[in-house]
Amino acid sequence: MAETPEKKIKHVAIIMDGNGRWAKQRGLPRSEGHKEGAKTVERVLKAAKAFDIEYITLYAFSTENWKRTKDEVSGLMSLLKEFLEGNLSFLKKNETRLRVIGRIDDLPYITRTVLKKVIKDTSHYTDRQLILALSYGGRAEIVDAVKKIATDVENKELSPEDIDEKLFSKYLYAPDVPDPDLMIRTSGEMRISNFLLWQLSYSELWVTDVLWPDFGEKDFEEAIKNYYKRERRHGGV
Numbered sequence: 220m221a222e223t224p225e226k227k228i229k230h231v232a233i234i235m236d237g238n239g240r241w242a243k244q245r246g247l248p249r250s251e252g253h254k255e256g257a258k259t260v261e262r263v264l265k266a267a268k269a270f271d272i273e274y275i276t277l278y279a280f281s282t283e284n285w286k287r288t289k290d291e292v293s294g295l296m297s298l299l300k301e302f303l304e305g306n307l308s309f310l311k312k313n314e315t316r317l318r319v320i321g322r323i324d325d326l327p328y329i330t331r332t333v334l335k336k337v338i339k340d341t342s343h344y345t346d347r348q349l350i351l352a353l354s355y356g357g358r359a360e361i362v363d364a365v366k367k368i369a370t371d372v373e374n375k376e377l378s379p380e381d382i383d384e385k386l387f388s389k390y391l392y393a394p395d396v397p398d399p400d401l402m403i404r405t406s407g408e409m410r411i412s413n414f415l416l417w418q419l420s421y422s423e424l425w426v427t428d429v430l431w432p433d434f435g436e437k438d439f440e441e442a443i444k445n446y447y448k449r450e451r452r453h454g455g456v
């Protein structure tokens with residue numbers, strides 16, 4: 220059945236790409252691009268609140284990002300810590316719960332400590348969620364789900380006949396979060412890059428050439444408005 224464009228956007232997922240290119244264009248180190256990118260995150264969270272979007276998922280660090288130089292990885296981890304420390308009051312003021320998806324145990328101890336604190340301090344909020352994908356890979360998430368299912372089958376808590384799409388999705392990192400309605404990717408690449416492979420099956424995609432550090436409220440608004448113009452059929456007619 221065709222869904223009318225009036226269907227309210229609940230969940231927007233974003234691939235924040237182009238920090239490196241933004242810095243290169245200005246003859247700056249990549250770290251400056253990431254710093255500017257962190258400011259965009261703050262802008263987008265404000266815009267998301269204005270549009271009353273319940274869930275924002277940000278691809279902040281992928282399983283592939285570990286291959287970057289040691290300096291860039293540690294710079295990103297410090298930036299994340301600064302962002303969390305600097306935005307805890309914003310999250311509280313806006314009653315936003317922080318969550319994380321990904322292989323969190325891979326993150327440095329200090330990053331995990333700050334994350335745990337912010338997650339705990341915001342865990343009681345129910346209306347709005349910021350979900351950070353960290354050391355995240357869509358294939359890794361599926362593999363992790365399969366391992367948990369295999370363990371449950373081995374322990375006779377589950378029988379193979381019980382496995383269907385609904386049950387499978389319960390084994391993902393954040394099973395209660397609805398699939399994204401819209402996925403935005405900045406800086407022009409037409410790829411999903413191992414992001415939310417299961418959950419993006421029916422999401423609308425919006426790719427803009429704007430680099431993430433330049434992405435502003437107007438760009439966000441354009442993506443949202445375009446979403447409402449589309450008709451979603453989910454395979455129906």
Ligand code: FPP
Nearest residue numbers: 235236237238239240253256257279299302
């Ligand atoms: C992609 O740009 C961006 C990342 C790998 C990291 C995203 C991180 C931030 C936006 C800042 C910190 C995050 C938070 C939540 C505070 P790229 O480096 O791949 O850019 P390029 O493709 O132009 O090289």
